[in-house]
Amino acid sequence: MIAQIRVYTAGNGLQEAPMQVKKVITYVAVAFVVFYLFTKPAEAASAVNGVFDGILQGANQLAVFFTNVLT
Known part of the structure; x- marks a missing residue:
């Protein structure tokens, strides 16, 4: 069984940590694509x-x- 880590965020209360990581990775990937598109x-x-x-x-x-x- 995998333990789920819960973290406190100011706006959302308790939230699953893996979901936050997924959001951050998605935003970083989109930012990289946009940066790459405009620079090259x-x-x-x-x-x-x-x-x-x-x-x-x-x-x-x-x-x-x-x-x-x-x-």
């Missing part, structure tokens, strides 16, 4: 294209797999 837009566009190319390649490989399995 060409590299950010290249990264987005790379992600979409990877997703497309994975989908194509899945289609090939199911085509071979079903024929």
